[in-house]
Amino acid sequence: MGELEMLTPRQVDVLRSIIREYIETAEPVSSRAVAKRQGMALSPATIRNVMADLVEEGYLMQPHTSAGRIPTEKAFRLYVRELAVRRPSPAELQQVRESFSGVETLEEGIQRSSRLLTDLTQKVGIAAAVPAANHMLDQIELVPLSDRRVLVIVATRERLVRNRVVALDEELTADELASIRNYLNWNFGGWRISDIRLEMERRLAAESAYYDALLKRLNMLFARGFLDIDLNPEVHLEGTSYLVAVDLHLTREKLRELLHTLEEKKRILQLLDRFLEDPPGEVKVQVGLGELHPTMRELALIGIKVNRPGGLAAKVAVLGPMRMHYSKVMSAVLGVGQALETLPC
Numbered sequence: 365m366g367e368l369e370m371l372t373p374r375q376v377d378v379l380r381s382i383i384r385e386y387i388e389t390a391e392p393v394s395s396r397a398v399a400k401r402q403g404m405a406l407s408p409a410t411i412r413n414v415m416a417d418l419v420e421e422g423y424l425m426q427p428h429t430s431a432g433r434i435p436t437e438k439a440f441r442l443y444v445r446e447l448a449v450r451r452p453s454p455a456e457l458q459q460v461r462e463s464f465s466g467v468e469t470l471e472e473g474i475q476r477s478s479r480l481l482t483d484l485t486q487k488v489g490i491a492a493a494v495p496a497a498n499h500m501l502d503q504i505e506l507v508p509l510s511d512r513r514v515l516v517i518v519a520t521r522e523r524l525v526r527n528r529v530v531a532l533d534e535e536l537t538a539d540e541l542a543s544i545r546n547y548l549n550w551n552f553g554g555w556r557i558s559d560i561r562l563e564m565e566r567r568l569a570a571e572s573a574y575y576d577a578l579l580k581r582l583n584m585l586f587a588r589g590f591l592d593i594d595l596n597p598e599v600h601l602e603g604t605s606y607l608v609a610v611d612l613h614l615t616r617e618k619l620r621e622l623l624h625t626l627e628e629k630k631r632i633l634q635l636l637d638r639f640l641e642d643p644p645g646e647v648k649v650q651v652g653l654g655e656l657h658p659t660m661r662e663l664a665l666i667g668i669k670v671n672r673p674g675g676l677a678a679k680v681a682v683l684g685p686m687r688m689h690y691s692k693v694m695s696a697v698l699g700v701g702q703a704l705e706t707l708p709c
Contacts, residue, residue, distance in 0.1 A: 371421075374406075378414045379423055383435045383443045387687050390611070392432035437652040440664070440686045444649045450691055452699035460699045464707060470524065470672070473707045475600045477680045477700050482603035484696040487684035488626070490667070491704075492636055493598040494677045499524070499557050503549045506541040506585075514541065516590045521554070524598075530588045536581055544582050561591055599629050610685045612662045622659035626683075631657070635665065636679045644671045645701070647694050651686055662686055666693050668701035678704050 481489030500521035507515040654661030667681025
């Protein structure tokens with residue numbers, strides 16, 4: 365039996381009113397405030413009885429004896445499950461897409477997404493590009509540098525570009541590097557990088573490799589791990605200062621601990637991975653993040669996963685207090701997700 369079926373229609377109406385009033389005012393809600401907001405023929409005394417029942421059921425709590433009630437994590441979870449995601453209007457979606465004007469790479473799009481979400485919601489905006497487990501090579505560029513060094517630039521089919529500098533024992537000329545580059549792009553374009561490494565090992569181990577000048581030079585690069593490039597997720601986060609102005613019932617030390625936690629890339633990826641799974645394109649809401657870190661108990665995450673060409677996944681989300689305008693934030697997240705999905709980069 366669902367939680368809504370365990371509550372009477374009167375209890376559901378009162379609970380909804382309390383949550384909406386609390387979201388607007390951030391103050392404990394009295395029975396008189398509910399009576400005014402309800403617009404129904406219920407006396408404050410009747411509402412107080414309903415509120416007492418909701419306290420017993422764990423949907424409300426009373427911070428002080430003479431104060432009103434505030435919704436609990438359980439109440440917000442029930443409230444969110446009832447909400448339908450309002451799709452952005454064509455005008456709103458167009459405005460979001462215009463915010464991506466001039467974006468030429470996916471990394472730029474991810475960075476722009478986190479900033480845009482913060483601007484739209486006045487909350488913490490998070491965006492991450494999560495590469496596929498096996499990256500597919502688009503092309504390699506090799507650029508000679510001084511002191512027998514080579515700049516290796518690797519572009520993947522997932523539209524990611526990474527580079528690293530490799531130091532060699534012997535100098536390779538620009539013509540030799542061009543030959544190696546052409547060999548790699550011709551033979552391995554579209555291959556998974558993990559498979560390229562295996563095939564390279566096989567070819568370089570073959571007897572013919574000892575008689576092939578090009579493969580000998582390629583072996584110099586391979587021995588230095590020129591394909592061991594950093595394809596870790598790209599993560600951007602904006603707007604942590606907005607959490608300072610929110611009453612999260614944290615001591616100053618705990619607030620510092622929370623802000624430090626949000627600076628950890630690994631922690632943010634754990635947050636996105638745990639709560640933004642398949643199916644892509646669906647707005648997800650997680651109320652209460654205490655299982656990830658104690659200081660995040662009063663926070664909520666609203667996000668969406670977007671699949672990009674080549675197996676790349678982008679995840680965008682808003683992190684804020686449980687007391688937030690969920691409908692507005694859900695719509696903003698959906699709009700940014702849809703715009704990110706259609707980026708040409």
